[in-house]
Amino acid sequence: MQPLYGSTSCTVVRTVTHTYRPMRNSYSLLRRVHEGSHLIRRHASSQGPNRSRKPVTKPLPYQPTQPKAADTQQKQYRRNEKAPLSDLMRERWFAMLGFGTALACLGYFTTSLTMYWRTEPAPCYPLGCEPTVPTGRPSIQSPYEFDMHLDKSEWRYGITRLRRELGASVRGHVLEVAIGTGRNFEFYGWDAVTASLLSPEEQRKKTKKQGKSSSDDDAVLSFTGVDISPGMLDIALLRVRQVVPHMSSEIPKKPSFAMLASKYSDDKDGKSHGHVVSLLSDRIRLLQSDVSSGLPSPPAPPSPSNSAPSTSSLPQKYDTIIQTFGLCSVQDPVSLLSTMAASLQPDTGRILLLEHGRSIWSFVNGLLDRGARQHHERFGCWWNRDIEVIVTEASRRIPGLEIVRLERPGWTTAGTHVVVELRVTKQQQGEIDAGKKEKATGWFPSVLSTKQATDESKKSN
Incomplete structure (x- = not known):
């Protein structure tokens, strides 16, 4: 040792x-x-530890299995990457069989779908000749389920961003047609509308913070929203309470439009505009009415004293008319655009539209046509209408209506969404007011609607 x-x-x-x-x-x-x-x-540091002794290995509780010859050969093939095809087929026949079966099924499905689309074209109905009249109201889902369904889908496809951009352009006396559940409310500027609810100290602080450069030209002075569904208006009232500042004390926690509404008095033109909920001295109004029968006039500004406001100070036209996804839910969209143009302030007023319809690609249009009936049964609108053709034809038929902007933003919607900005010139405003008295079907061009010709052919037969 x-x-x-x-x-x-x-x-x-x-x-x-x-x-x-x-x-x-x-x-x-x-x-x-x-x-x-x-x-x-x-002496100890010069020699170092004794590394010549090997550590004693403990016996294993089991006997390790020796690799088989086939495994060794397979590893060698993988290492050299030159295995014969016969051996490769023998080793991986199950994976290759599954991949081939899946590829054959995919090819059969694609071929069958292509042959079906060529032999059975998708039904595309002319404007106004759809088998059922659009209602704009979901039939399968409740209004609350419908509103929750749109939360993620609109964010995913960039519709929320488009709503925000349109909301930033809204000013003056605003009319929103087909408000639905009020998904645009959070993008409006409500400071001028709710200024009467502020205390004098808060108003002074706000004025000092904004400075002298701030003006009410770009602010929302009044808001009027119209929709035909009372269930949608219930959610719109709830959203007003949540979004509009200082409105939590004006609206109950669980509002009901039917309970809060009162009979709206006849307007100057003698037309009844249905039930209405008025807040802040008519600065915020929600109406249940059919827009095809007409649009309400802007509210009168609150007078500082008991004296009645002069007729010259009353606003006769709206500064901004906005509508999102509404032309697909009415039977006569051209007539609706005519009614909106007649209620718009000439030259300075704007009509802002955000719609969905036919795309610029035929493949996407085929998918829209095939799913149009199911989409109408679920949401009550026809999503395969050509919005660009409707707006272009309306600008040609309605005197003074001009297209300021028409674009298809984003690529996530496959070109199906359209943003439109319209205006009315002052010279042709009198012709629009005269044409407002005509029937709604009178605005249908022969290119877009063949309903009258179809009815005449049926009578002749």
């Missing part, structure tokens, strides 16, 4: 031991011990 510190260290220890007997001076003994320990440390 090898000594712990080698032969040199043992020699040093023996020398110190033998020298101790005759030694009488303790100082010399301590010095020799110190030299011996220093010699031991230097």
Whole structure:
């Protein structure tokens, strides 16, 4: 057995031991011990640990299995990447069979679908000749389920961003046609509308913060929303309470339009506009009415005293008329555009539209045509109408109506969504007011609607 510190260290220890007997001076003994320990440390550091001994391996509780010859050959094939085709077929036949079956099924499905689309074209109905009249109201889902369904889909396809951009352009006396559940309310500027609810101190702070450069030209002075569904208006009232500042005390937590509505008095033209909920002295109005029968006039501004406001100060036209996804839900969209143009302030007023319809790609249009009936049964609108053709023909038929902007934003909607901005020139405003008295079917061009010709052919037969 090898000594712990080698032969040199043992020699040093023996020398110190033998020298101790005759030694009488303790100082010399301590010095020799110190030299011996220093010699031991230097000798140990020069040799290092003994690495020649191998660690003792403990026996395993089981006997390891030896690799088979087939496994070794397979690893060798994988390493060289030159395995024969026969061996490859024998080893991976199941995966190749599954992949081939899936590829054959996909090819059969694609071929069958292509042959079906060529032999059975999708039904595309002319405007106004759809088998059922659009209602704009969901029939399968409740209004609350319908509103929750739109939350994620609109964010995913970029519709929320488009609503925000349109809301930033709204100003003056605003009319929103087919408000639905009020999904545009959170993008409007309500500061001027709710200014009467602020205390004098809050008004001074607000004026000081905004500065003298701020004006009411780009602010919303009044808001009027029209829809035909009372269930949608219930959610719109709830959204007004949540979005509009200082309105939580004006509207109950669970509002009901039927309970809050009162009979709206006849307007100057003698037309009744249905039930209405008026808030903040008519600065915010929600009406249940059919827009095909007419649009309400803007509200009168609140007078500072008990004196009645002069007729010249009453607003006769709206500064902004906005509609999102409404032309697909009416039977005569051109007549609706004519009614909106007659209620718009000439030159300075704007009509803002966000619609969905036919795309610029025929493949997408085929998908829209095939799913039009199911979409109408679920949501009550025809989503395969050509909005660009409708707006272009309306600008040609309605005097003074001009297209300021018509674009298809974003690529996530496959070109199916259209943003339109319209205006009315002041010279042709009188002709529009005169044409407003005509029937709604009178605005249908022969290119877009063949309903009258179809009825005449049936009578002749």
